Amino acid sequence: MSVIYDPVHWTPHKNVYDKILLAFVGLYLVLFGALEAILHPQVTAETLVIRATGTLAFLMLHIILCIGPLCRLDKRFLPLLYNRRHLGVTMFLIGLTHGVFNIVQFHTQGNVDPLVSLFVSNTHYGSLVRFPFQSLGFFALIILFLMAATSHDFWLKNLTPPAWKVLHMGVYAAYAMIVMHVMLGVIQLEKSPVLIGLTGLGMFSVIGLHVVAAWKQMKKDQAARPSGVHCPISNIPQGFVYACEVADIPDNRAKMLIIHSENIALFKYGNKLSAVHNLCKHQNGPLSEGKIIDGCITCPWHGYQYRPEDGQSPPPFKEMVCTYDVMVEGTKVYVNPQPYPEGTARPPATIHSSWKSLEVISQ
Amino acid sequence: MQEEFYIGWQTEAPPSFARVVRRSVTGLCVLVPLTAILITYFQTGFSNGTFEFGKKTELEGIFSENPFPFLTIESGKDATGNPVFQKILLVGKGKFGFQKAEGGGWRVEGEPAFAEAMAGKGVKVSGFLIYNDGKTAMEVESIEIQEEAKEFEKPSTVYRPPSTVHRLPSAVQLRGEITDPKCLLGVMNPGQGKPHRDCAVRCLAGGIAPMLKVTGASGETEYYLLAGANGEALNDRLLEYAGDGVQICGRLEQQDDWWVLYADPATIRRVNKGTLNVGVMCN
Structure with a gap:
C-alpha cells in the first residue's frame, strides 16, 4: 500500500522474490543456450533467441496463470500471488524480445513494411492449418503490453478497479491466442509427441486448476447463501436475513455471505460484529478470507485494510467499501443486505454474554 | 490454535506459508531446467545450411541469366579430366533477389544498376556464400564486369553425371x-x-x-x-x-x-x- 507514486514499493519479500525470479530466468536461458549449442550446433543465434525467449515466456505464463487458482485452493500460495506483478512484467519483456526478434527475422528487409508484412504475407485467414499464427502472437503481445503498462496501482486507481480488472482478465484471451500461436506455428514443424504433450500438459494444468478452483468457489458460494429468508420473527426489523450463529465466525475472522446477490463479509472481533462488502477495492480480493489486524480488516491478497465499522481505509489511505447493518438476537446473527454508500459508518452489533439480550442495530 | 495469516508487506511470512513457498521454489528448480532439456532435446534438428555472413568471398566466373541469375565457376575436374562446373545462384541483400533492372541490366538492391546486359560475360562477384546439400548461393554485395573475361569451356557442354532418380529429362x-x-x-x-x-x-x-x-x-x-x-x-x-x-x-x-x-x-x-x-x- 502506498499513497504516493512509487514505481516499486520494495519490501524484503519483493527483493527475495525478484532475485529468485531473475535466477530462474537466467538459469533457463543459459541452460537452453548451452543445450542448443551442444545438441544443435547448427542453430543460428536469431533462432536460438527466438526459441529460448518464446518457450520461457510461454512457461512463465503458465506459472502466472496457475498461481491464482492455487491460491484459491490453498491460501499458503498467497506469497506467490502477492508479487505476481513482477513475474508478469518480466514475462512480457521476455515475450516482447521473442516478438521483436521474430519480426526482425521474418519481416524486415523485405519489399513491404515489417508490420504490414506481418499481416499480409500469409493471408490464409480462413484456413485453420495455414492460419497466419504470427498475428495471434502479435495481438497477444498487445494485450500483455497493456497489462504490463497498467500493472502499477497508479493505473488501477485511475482506470478504476472494475475497468482495470476487465483489462487484466484479458490475460485469458492472450493465453488462448498464444496457445493457438504455438499449436498453429512451431508445433506444425515439430514431430515429437513430447513437445505436443508438454503443450497439452500446460493447458491441462491451467484449465484443470481453474476448473477445480471454480468448483471449490461455487461450493463456498453455496455455503455462503443463508438458508433462511426474511426473518419471520416479528421483533426483527424488515429486511434483515438470518446469516449464521455467532459461534460460526472465528474471532477476528469473517464469514462470507451472499444475500440477494450482495457479496458480504461478516466480521467478528471482540464482542462485535460488522459487515462490509466482500470485495476489496484494490483487486477484488475476498475480504471475508482476511483477518482483523490492528483493528482493521486486512485483505488476504495484498494487505489492503479497512475499518470494520465504516468500511474506510485508515488515513492516509482513501479506499472505501460498502457497509451493512448487522444485528444479533441471542446466538443468531442477522444481516440486512441493503448496502450503505461506501465508507458509511454503521455501529457494530454487540454480542452479549447472555443469549437473552437483544440489541437491534438499525435505523 | 490461531490460524496463520499472510500479509505481503510484513517482514516475515508465517511458517506454514514460508514452507509452501520453499516447496514451490524447489518444484520450479526441477520444472524450469526440465522444460529446457525436453524442448531442446526433442525439437526437430536443424539443417547443415551455412550462411557466411560477414565473411566476404570474391569469385570470378561467367554470368548467366536464363532463367535465373547464376555465376558459373569451374569447381574442379572429373575422373576423365574434364572440368566440372558449379553454378552459384545469385541473390540480393535482405529478402530481395538479384534483380533485373530496366534496360536489360542487373542490380543489387540499394546499388546503381548495370545498364548493359551481362549474360555470358565474365564477372567478378563479391558477397557472402550460402550453401547446403551441395547447392550454393551468394548474397551479392557487388559485381563488376571484367574487361578481360576468363575463358571457360562452354559450360553447357560439360555436366556432372546424374546421381539421383529425379533426374529425368522428360x-x-x-x-x-x-x-x-x-x-x-x-x-x-x-x-x-x-x-x-x-x-x-x-x-x-x-x-x-x-x-x-x-x-x-x-x-x-x-x-x-x-x-x-x-x-x-x-x-x-x-x-x-x-x-x-x-x-x-x-x-x-x-x-x-x-x-x-x-x-x-x-x-x-x-x-x-x-x-x-x-x-x-x-x-
Missing part, C-alpha cells in the same frame, strides 16, 4: 515444399515449414527464385528452382503456396549442379505434407 510431376533458396540453404535455420512461411513469401515477393524442396522416401533431398514454361518468373503465382506442400508438373532441365523445373503453374495442387516424400514421376 516431363515430371514433383511433390515438395515451396520455399526460397536463400533461407533454406542457410540464411535461416530452419528456413522452411509453417514458422518460416511469412519469410518465404517476402523472399519470393522480393524476387528470389522460388524453389521446390523434394524429400525422397529415405530422407534424401533434392532442390528444383521453379520457372514458368518459357522461363518467366513464377514468384507471384507461387506466393500463396509458400511453405506448403504442393505437386507440380513441368519439364526438367539440369544446369550444371542445379535443376530447374519449367513448370506449368496450372498444374499446381496442394498436397498433404505427409505425402511429400512420395516422388511421383509422370509424362
Whole structure:
C-alpha cells in the first residue's frame, strides 16, 4: 500500500522474490543456450533467441496463470500471488524480445513494411492449418503490453478497479491466442509427441486448476447463501436475513455471505460484529478470507485494510467499501443486505454474554 | 490454535506459508531446467545450411541469366579430366533477389544498376556464400564486369553425371515444399515449414527464385528452382503456396549442379505434407 507514486514499493519479500525470479530466468536461458549449442550446433543465434525467449515466456505464463487458482485452493500460495506483478512484467519483456526478434527475422528487409508484412504475407485467414499464427502472437503481445503498462496501482486507481480488472482478465484471451500461436506455428514443424504433450500438459494444468478452483468457489458460494429468508420473527426489523450463529465466525475472522446477490463479509472481533462488502477495492480480493489486524480488516491478497465499522481505509489511505447493518438476537446473527454508500459508518452489533439480550442495530 | 495469516508487506511470512513457498521454489528448480532439456532435446534438428555472413568471398566466373541469375565457376575436374562446373545462384541483400533492372541490366538492391546486359560475360562477384546439400548461393554485395573475361569451356557442354532418380529429362510431376533458396540453404535455420512461411513469401515477393524442396522416401533431398514454361518468373503465382506442400508438373532441365523445373503453374495442387516424400514421376 502506498499513497504516493512509487514505481516499486520494495519490501524484503519483493527483493527475495525478484532475485529468485531473475535466477530462474537466467538459469533457463543459459541452460537452453548451452543445450542448443551442444545438441544443435547448427542453430543460428536469431533462432536460438527466438526459441529460448518464446518457450520461457510461454512457461512463465503458465506459472502466472496457475498461481491464482492455487491460491484459491490453498491460501499458503498467497506469497506467490502477492508479487505476481513482477513475474508478469518480466514475462512480457521476455515475450516482447521473442516478438521483436521474430519480426526482425521474418519481416524486415523485405519489399513491404515489417508490420504490414506481418499481416499480409500469409493471408490464409480462413484456413485453420495455414492460419497466419504470427498475428495471434502479435495481438497477444498487445494485450500483455497493456497489462504490463497498467500493472502499477497508479493505473488501477485511475482506470478504476472494475475497468482495470476487465483489462487484466484479458490475460485469458492472450493465453488462448498464444496457445493457438504455438499449436498453429512451431508445433506444425515439430514431430515429437513430447513437445505436443508438454503443450497439452500446460493447458491441462491451467484449465484443470481453474476448473477445480471454480468448483471449490461455487461450493463456498453455496455455503455462503443463508438458508433462511426474511426473518419471520416479528421483533426483527424488515429486511434483515438470518446469516449464521455467532459461534460460526472465528474471532477476528469473517464469514462470507451472499444475500440477494450482495457479496458480504461478516466480521467478528471482540464482542462485535460488522459487515462490509466482500470485495476489496484494490483487486477484488475476498475480504471475508482476511483477518482483523490492528483493528482493521486486512485483505488476504495484498494487505489492503479497512475499518470494520465504516468500511474506510485508515488515513492516509482513501479506499472505501460498502457497509451493512448487522444485528444479533441471542446466538443468531442477522444481516440486512441493503448496502450503505461506501465508507458509511454503521455501529457494530454487540454480542452479549447472555443469549437473552437483544440489541437491534438499525435505523 | 490461531490460524496463520499472510500479509505481503510484513517482514516475515508465517511458517506454514514460508514452507509452501520453499516447496514451490524447489518444484520450479526441477520444472524450469526440465522444460529446457525436453524442448531442446526433442525439437526437430536443424539443417547443415551455412550462411557466411560477414565473411566476404570474391569469385570470378561467367554470368548467366536464363532463367535465373547464376555465376558459373569451374569447381574442379572429373575422373576423365574434364572440368566440372558449379553454378552459384545469385541473390540480393535482405529478402530481395538479384534483380533485373530496366534496360536489360542487373542490380543489387540499394546499388546503381548495370545498364548493359551481362549474360555470358565474365564477372567478378563479391558477397557472402550460402550453401547446403551441395547447392550454393551468394548474397551479392557487388559485381563488376571484367574487361578481360576468363575463358571457360562452354559450360553447357560439360555436366556432372546424374546421381539421383529425379533426374529425368522428360516431363515430371514433383511433390515438395515451396520455399526460397536463400533461407533454406542457410540464411535461416530452419528456413522452411509453417514458422518460416511469412519469410518465404517476402523472399519470393522480393524476387528470389522460388524453389521446390523434394524429400525422397529415405530422407534424401533434392532442390528444383521453379520457372514458368518459357522461363518467366513464377514468384507471384507461387506466393500463396509458400511453405506448403504442393505437386507440380513441368519439364526438367539440369544446369550444371542445379535443376530447374519449367513448370506449368496450372498444374499446381496442394498436397498433404505427409505425402511429400512420395516422388511421383509422370509424362
